[in-house]
Amino acid sequence: MTRKKAVVTALCTALLLTAVCFVMLHRPHGDTVVIKQDGKVLYTLDLSKEKDREIVVEYEGRRNVIAIEDGDIYMKQADCPDHVCIHTGKLSGGAPIICLPNRLVIEYADGRNDAAG
Template identity: 40%
Template structure:
């Protein structure tokens, strides 16, 4: 009887310990959320601006040649003064391996801080 009680107490301690460990694990290993990602804008190889993807907004860049829009954790080229608008056609991006390129205006938008398992996309 006495040993049963002891066992139950040990069980409780063990379960409680595991629960605490689980909680700690959850906090430590939590994957970084989307809100940590940043859109980085480069013109001719120089970073000219950084915008957190958590803040919706429209930004006119590059002397008015390019306009990007950030919404719901994603970024896209909304408008561009370039011949083919290939950059606008590229649509929304949000992952570290993605980029938007406007070659005529030498502008590149990349994503930083996203723990994507993919290094490059083709």
Template identity: 35%
Template sequence: MKKNDIILLLCVLLLCSVIFVVVFFAMGNSGDTAVVTVDGEEYARLPLEEDTELLISTERGTNLLVIEDGKAFIKEASCPDKVCVRTGAATEIRTVVCLPNRVTVTVEKGE
């Protein structure tokens, strides 16, 4: 009986660690995502983990989205005011907006 109790304990401990590992990695894998919309419609979703560039090209103009070191920002734009470039990196609460090209970039937290 005493032996079985210890086995049960060990099983529970094992279950704990398995769940911990699964949860830990699941959260790690579904990291933050940059979400790009054009004129209100979703245009692209890109993980912030991977450094990349995306040329957002529409009939209104172009915006170059850069993902670097976990940050998403507009590096270049065809619009005259460059407000989107000045805004800097998008965060969960800071949406980067290019008004002339109707482009937005925002960040969604991983779950």
């Protein structure tokens, strides 16, 4: 390998790595949402690409209906007594949507903040 070729290779590698890292760090995060039940990921959704629809999830005979509407996601119906998950409203920068009785969690794959207190 000539000296010139080596330098070009080095520069290209560095440039490529920088580009990859830049994309990884600066991709518009917060649009990818995961729906998990009892720790298992059921769905990974990119809300910016999802069409309006409803997802039904069952747990021990009880149902949750999750709605995706205009790029937002929320709990539309739940066969649980407290309805905390419905009261949480649309998923946003704050806390995840949680249905404790049905062990269901909807949260951003890459949260905007470290936590919601």
